[in-house]
Structures are given as C-alpha cells and as structure tokens.
Amino acid sequence: MSDPVLSIRNLSIDYIGATSDFHAVKNVSFDIGKGEFFGLAGESGCGKSTIAFAISRLHRPPALIRSGSRILLDGRDVLTLDDQALKQMRWREVAMVFQSAMNSLNPVLSIERQFYDVLKTHTGMSRTEARARAAELLKLVDIPADRLTAYPHQLSGGMRQRVVIAICLALNPKLLIMDEPTTALDVVVQREILERIHKLRQELGFSVLFITHDLALMVQVSDRIGIMLEGELVEVNDAQAIYRTPQHDYTRKLWASIPRLTGKPIAEGATQ
Amino acid sequence: MAFLLRRVVFYLAAFIAAATINFFLPRLMPGDPIQKMFAGAGSDLSLENLNALKLTFGFIDAPIGEQYLAYLKSVFTGDLGRSVRFFPLPVTELLGRALIWTVGLVGTATLIGFTIGTLLGVMAAWRRGTRFDTVISLLSIFSSSVPAVVVSLITLFAFGYTLGWFPNGYAADPMLDPAWGWDYISSVLYHGTLPMLTMVIVLTGGFAVTMRNNMINLLGEDYIVMGRAKGLSDRGVMLWYAARNALLPTVSALAISLGAVLGGSLVTEVVFNYPGMGNTLYQAILARDYPVIQGALLIMTAAMLTANFVVDLSYVLLDPRLKRA
Amino acid sequence: MTLLTQLLRNKKAMVGVTILAIVILVAIFAPLLTEYSPTQRVGRPHQAPSADHLLGTTRLGHDVFTRLLYGARISLAVGFGAGLLITLIGTVLGIIAGYKGGVVDEVITFLTNMVLVIPNLPLLLVLAAFIGQASPLVIAVILGFTSWAWGVRVTRSETLSIRQRDFVKSAEMLGEPGWRIMSFEIFPNLISIVGINFIGSVLFAVITEATLEFLGLGDPNTVSWGIMLYNAQNASALSVGAWWDILTPCFALAVLGLGLALINFAIDEIANPRLRTGGMLARWTGLIRRGEGTL
Numbered sequence: 001m002s003d004p005v006l007s008i009r010n011l012s013i014d015y016i017g018a019t020s021d022f023h024a025v026k027n028v029s030f031d032i033g034k035g036e037f038f039g040l041a042g043e044s045g046c047g048k049s050t051i052a053f054a055i056s057r058l059h060r061p062p063a064l065i066r067s068g069s070r071i072l073l074d075g076r077d078v079l080t081l082d083d084q085a086l087k088q089m090r091w092r093e094v095a096m097v098f099q100s101a102m103n104s105l106n107p108v109l110s111i112e113r114q115f116y117d118v119l120k121t122h123t124g125m126s127r128t129e130a131r132a133r134a135a136e137l138l139k140l141v142d143i144p145a146d147r148l149t150a151y152p153h154q155l156s157g158g159m160r161q162r163v164v165i166a167i168c169l170a171l172n173p174k175l176l177i178m179d180e181p182t183t184a185l186d187v188v189v190q191r192e193i194l195e196r197i198h199k200l201r202q203e204l205g206f207s208v209l210f211i212t213h214d215l216a217l218m219v220q221v222s223d224r225i226g227i228m229l230e231g232e233l234v235e236v237n238d239a240q241a242i243y244r245t246p247q248h249d250y251t252r253k254l255w256a257s258i259p260r261l262t263g264k265p266i267a268e269g270a271t272q
Numbered sequence: 273m274a275f276l277l278r279r280v281v282f283y284l285a286a287f288i289a290a291a292t293i294n295f296f297l298p299r300l301m302p303g304d305p306i307q308k309m310f311a312g313a314g315s316d317l318s319l320e321n322l323n324a325l326k327l328t329f330g331f332i333d334a335p336i337g338e339q340y341l342a343y344l345k346s347v348f349t350g351d352l353g354r355s356v357r358f359f360p361l362p363v364t365e366l367l368g369r370a371l372i373w374t375v376g377l378v379g380t381a382t383l384i385g386f387t388i389g390t391l392l393g394v395m396a397a398w399r400r401g402t403r404f405d406t407v408i409s410l411l412s413i414f415s416s417s418v419p420a421v422v423v424s425l426i427t428l429f430a431f432g433y434t435l436g437w438f439p440n441g442y443a444a445d446p447m448l449d450p451a452w453g454w455d456y457i458s459s460v461l462y463h464g465t466l467p468m469l470t471m472v473i474v475l476t477g478g479f480a481v482t483m484r485n486n487m488i489n490l491l492g493e494d495y496i497v498m499g500r501a502k503g504l505s506d507r508g509v510m511l512w513y514a515a516r517n518a519l520l521p522t523v524s525a526l527a528i529s530l531g532a533v534l535g536g537s538l539v540t541e542v543v544f545n546y547p548g549m550g551n552t553l554y555q556a557i558l559a560r561d562y563p564v565i566q567g568a569l570l571i572m573t574a575a576m577l578t579a580n581f582v583v584d585l586s587y588v589l590l591d592p593r594l595k596r597a
Numbered sequence: 598m599t600l601l602t603q604l605l606r607n608k609k610a611m612v613g614v615t616i617l618a619i620v621i622l623v624a625i626f627a628p629l630l631t632e633y634s635p636t637q638r639v640g641r642p643h644q645a646p647s648a649d650h651l652l653g654t655t656r657l658g659h660d661v662f663t664r665l666l667y668g669a670r671i672s673l674a675v676g677f678g679a680g681l682l683i684t685l686i687g688t689v690l691g692i693i694a695g696y697k698g699g700v701v702d703e704v705i706t707f708l709t710n711m712v713l714v715i716p717n718l719p720l721l722l723v724l725a726a727f728i729g730q731a732s733p734l735v736i737a738v739i740l741g742f743t744s745w746a747w748g749v750r751v752t753r754s755e756t757l758s759i760r761q762r763d764f765v766k767s768a769e770m771l772g773e774p775g776w777r778i779m780s781f782e783i784f785p786n787l788i789s790i791v792g793i794n795f796i797g798s799v800l801f802a803v804i805t806e807a808t809l810e811f812l813g814l815g816d817p818n819t820v821s822w823g824i825m826l827y828n829a830q831n832a833s834a835l836s837v838g839a840w841w842d843i844l845t846p847c848f849a850l851a852v853l854g855l856g857l858a859l860i861n862f863a864i865d866e867i868a869n870p871r872l873r874t875g876g877m878l879a880r881w882t883g884l885i886r887r888g889e890g891t892l
Binding site for chain 2: 707710711713714715716717718719720722723724725726727728747750800804807808811812813814826835836838840843844847850851854855857858859862865869878
C-alpha cells in the first residue's frame, strides 16, 4: 500500500510479570490506508485492544512494547517520539473511542469543559472560541448545543457515546480508533452510530481502526479486516474475501460459530 | 437537596441519641444518681438551686417518660445546667469559651493536615513505585499509627523541654489578659504552635494514605486514559482528571475520621494544658463535675455533627452528580 | 499464591510481623528477661538509666525496663481481646446488613452511622467516668461494644459487591439457607478485609486503652504501658528531667503501633495489587533500562 496512514511493523507487546511474561501481541504487521475502514476482529484477550492502546502509547507498566516494533503514523515512528512530540501527536493525528464511552467522560467536568481542555492544549483557543467549536462538533453528531453545560451523568449512554465521538473529531484526526464502541449499546443505537461514522468519514476523510469481536457486523462496515488469535494476526484481507473465502482455519471456525437463520450453513473449507 | 435534608434529619436523631445516653447513664450506674451527680457541689448548693438543677436534668417526681422529655426540653432550650465545681457558672458559658479554643485548634489543624496530606497523596500516587512514593507511604503509615498521646508527649519533650523553643502549656501567656491586640494574639500563636504541630502530624499521614490509595484505585478508569489520550499535560490529567475525582472519597473519609480527630485533640489538649473542650471535659471528670461532663458530651457531639454537615455541604459542591440529581 | 505466601514476600509485612513477634515474645518471656518484679520498689526514685536499671526507675523506685516488659502483656491482651470483639461484632453485622438488605440493612446502617457520628473518645471518657476506675478487662469490653461501627461499614460494602456474584446466586437457587451462604460462601471472600479490620481494631484498642489509662481512668495498680504514662505524667517526669520514665512507654506504643500498621498496609497492598510500592516493577524497570522495550 502506498502512503498508508498507519503502518504497524513487527509489533510485539508483553505484560511483564514477577517471574514470567505474557505475550499479548506477537509480531503483528499491517497497514491502514487513507480513508480506509479497517476492522480488527478476534475473541476477548486476543490482543486487539492492546494494539489500539499502543498506537497512542497509552500503556502503563507492566506492559512493554518490545524493541524492534515500529508504529508509523504518516511515516513517523510513534515509538521514538519524545514526550513533548508524543503529546502533540495525540488527538491531533489519532483519536480514540474507548470501549465503554459512558465511562470515558470525566464525571466531574461539564461537557463544554471537556472540549475546552483538549482544544486549549492543542490550539490555544480562548474559552469562547472553544465553546463555539464545541457547539459545531456537537451538531455533527446531532446533539443540541445547550447540552454543553450538562455533566456526563445527565446524558443517556448513547448520547455520551456521541459526545465522545464529537470530542474525537475536534482536531480533525487522520485516524479514529474505535475499541468495541457499540458492544454495550443496543442494536438500534449501534446501527445509528455506525451510519453516523460512515457519513462523517465521507465528510472529513479520516481512517478508522474498528475493533470488535462481532465479525458479522464488521463485514458489513469494513473495507478490510484483520483476524487476531492469541496475539497473532492470522489473516488480513478485503471484507468480502474474509466473508466468502476465509483462508485461515480460525476464521472459518469464527464463521461456523455464527448461527444462521436460513439457507445452507457455512461449511468448513467452503469456497465459491 | 434531598440528600442534605436527609443528613440533617439524621444528625438531629444522632444528637437526640447522645442526649439519651446522657439521660440514662447516671440512672444506670449503681447508687443514687442525684447524690452522684450533685455531691460535688457541697455547701454552695441551696435547696432551691439543687431543685433547679434536678429539674434541668429531668430528676422530677414523674414517670421516666416525663423525666426524659423534661431533660430533652432543657437541652433544646439551651439549658445545660450549672457547673457543680464552679457553681453557679452555667455549663453553656463554661463550655462555650472552651469550644472556641478547640474549634480554633482542631479546625486549623484539620485544614492544614488535609491540604498537605492530600497534596502529598496526589504526588505519591502520580509517582507510584518511585522512592518518593515509598518514603511518603512509610512516613504516612508511621504518623497515622502512633497514638496522639505519644506524639504530643514527644513533641512536648523535644521542642518544649529539651530545645525550649516553645512554651510547655496553656493557650497563651497566663500573665496576659485576653484582648485583640498583637501581644495577646502573638502569644496565642506561640503557645498554640506545639499543639497544632502535634495535631498536624497525627492527621496528615492518614489523609495522605487515603488520597494516595483513592487516586491509585481510579488510575485505571477509562476517563483517565482518555485524558492522557487527548494529549493533555501530565499535570492536567493528574489534577483535573485523577485528583479531582479521588477527592470525593477522600472527603468522605474526612467525615468519618472526625471522631478520631476530636479524640486526638482531646489528648493533645490535656498534655499541653490547652483550655479546650477536651481538657475541660477531662478536668470535669477528675472533679466529678457531672453537669459539665454531660454538657461536654452533648456539645462535642453537636460540634461533630456540625462538622459532618459542613463536610456534606462541600461534598455536594464537589460532586456534580449530587448537585443536580 | 496464597495470602500467606504473599505476606511472607512482602517487606513491610515481614517487618511488621517481626515487630509484633518480638513484642509478643517479650511479653511471654518477661520473667526470664529481668530479675525484678514490676511492682516492687527496687531502686531510688527517678534514677537515670544505668547498668542495674537499663531504663532507669520510676518515681516510686520501680524498674522501668521490667514494667516495660510486663506491661506488654496487658497492652497485647486488651489489644487483641478488644480487637477480636470489635471485629466479630463488626463483621457479623456487616455481612448480615450487606446480604439481607432491606429493613435489616437500613436498621443496621442507621445504628452504625449513629455510633460513628458520636465522638468515640469523649463517649468512652464519659462512660469510664461513670464507671469509676476501669480494669483492663472492663476497658476491653467497653471498647469492644462501642467501636465496631467502622468495621460494619467496610464489611457491608464488600459484602454488597460479593452478593451479586454468580456463585452466591447459584447457592441461593440451590436452596442453601441464608446463614450457610453468609458463613461459607461470602465470608471466605472477605478474609483480607476482615484481616485488615482485625489488625486495625487491635491497633485502635491498644492506642485507646493507653489513652484512657493515661487520662487516669484505668486501675492504677495495673502494669500496662498506659498506666506507665499516667504515672510518669503524675510524677511530672518531663519537668524533672526523668525522660526515660515517660519516653519508654511512648516508644513502646509507637513501635507496636508501627508494626501493626505495617502489617495492615501490606495486607491492603496484597489484596489490591495496584497499591503496591516498588518491588514488583523492578523487573520491568530493568528491561526498560536495558533498552529491551518502551511504553
């Protein structure tokens, strides 16, 4: 792929223990292109969230990104950035929607304040300018500007999720990471959010790294999909290819485990 | 609002509970309660005065229910009887003066201790695993496990007697008359230094450990990670995302520890001969001045409840989830 | 790793346990460690520390070192006795309140908050004043019955979170009676919190007993660290320069307190691994330094 937004090479991440280490991510490599929607699927504990955290270097001890790993954002290796550069990079180039957005918002600060702190830090905007920009962003996700003075607990789960997405887009990042953003929501809200993201992608042109264990959902929305098993990336392909011609044993097993309502079951080893 | 209202009702109930304890204690002890309570007055007590005292404390010729109500009535109209030792000084007047000294000492010490303690706790949590954290944690464990009586005695020994830097007792130079002039105030500050130092040492450690542990317990929360992911400065995340949230359970802990704080201040006052509530209660116990003993329990409870209420107020101010439910 | 093994590896716990062990041994073997009796006049009043009297003598000519050793017995006895009582009442009430919920919970919580909000030491003083001179046993009993409130709160909130877990629900569905669930399903999961509660209560009891005796509410014939403080204070030890008279019990109380607090902190760290200081991160830091990785 030429000019990928994100290029991960030989990424290995361990959790260091007192006597032994847990290898959470084993030598994973993949790219995400400009404006691409990339899905990363796998069961719980396979390492997908670990990768997501590593991109913005959000890990804390005992996590350790082994040397030899490279995470290139627009050509720059994130792992070599100093503290200052790292903080500037965060949110400007990569923004992240966490697993339970209900808990991603600081409970003691107003919504407006949570826009202001990121806008002030990165652009030096004044309070009034930030408020106007925040209202704009909330409009993108269909939330009235009067909710700016509210506190997170006063909003519903779905609304909080949308506020987080709005905050993510504040600095027009190139890559939006979404870590199981819809798992805790009902299917209707899930669909709404995904449609919204689709529209925003068309407007603003960012790439998406979408992490979930729901393979069926992913096939419907992703351009390409990567399948992870126990820390390894076992298959990467276009969404349709993953669906129709799964190559790896595990991918086939994943499909086989989904009950179908009608038609022939997806047999193991089926090719069309 | 509903929250605060419920707290007020609860405090009222607790106050009545304290009064109830006061009511039943003399009646449950062996011997004649009236004899026990007022024996110390000696010849100063004319029959009239004795009867007035008996009425205040509910020792009337009526079934126990009425006695109880009579006592409650006295309490709620501010009549706590008269000191048997300093007859006819009203208990409220005697304790009122003492209360000011205690509130001054405890209030200031708690403010200082809480502020320093929580700041140290925040820093220790943020620098977790470093030597700073280990040192602060150990110092805090130490300062919070040594009894107040020991801290005050050692402070008195070290700074009062051995080094002679500070006076050994009293709230102010006994030669001076209380006044708002600099002479008196500086004397108050000078004499108050050691008791204040003792209390701050006793209090700070507990707050530091509590704040540190609360911070650490929430450092894994999603909003903290999001704060860092936003590229905010370390200090920004530490203060506005972590500390600001950890403050809530720490303030709760403050409320619960108020009882221990008062207890610690009691001992400190006794050691330094400081004329606060604790020392007054103590002297009253030595002199078997029961009206003062009972009055002191009531007023100390009332002070505790008020302090708790103040903490509740600040909790409402700090937690937006309570402000607009 | 069981709780015990982890405790043995924790430096704080080891120091704390060592201190506690020394105090206990000293208390048990007191007669072997000193030739004097703690209540006999064996020297001149307020003698400074010397070869004959390692920590000097009191105003009544008693050997301070001997009183220190024998005094440990009472302090430990009251400490552990009252501590046990406090923990027992607190744990039982806490589990019942947390498990049963409803009216039972409300009543217990109300009572607990009530007891918590009335200042502890002043109440104890008033009680002791009405009782007269309180022997260590009486002190232990009063402490036991007035200080359980904090334990109830903590136990109750832990019980509440365990109550929701699947194994409890399945036991209920199997028809296990309430008391069995509380004793055999819930209680075993509360061990660390009960442990912390117990050690904390022992610490509290030791401190409060000493304080009450210092204030003159104990039986002056007892040989305990609190009474040593009381006697020293009455003898104006500080003003006459007999520092050993008053500093010895101070030091003893501080050391015992420190030991107990260290054990508690260690248990807390083990139960809640996030709270640990140093140690565990050593290997990680080593790898970082060697350039084997980054965060």
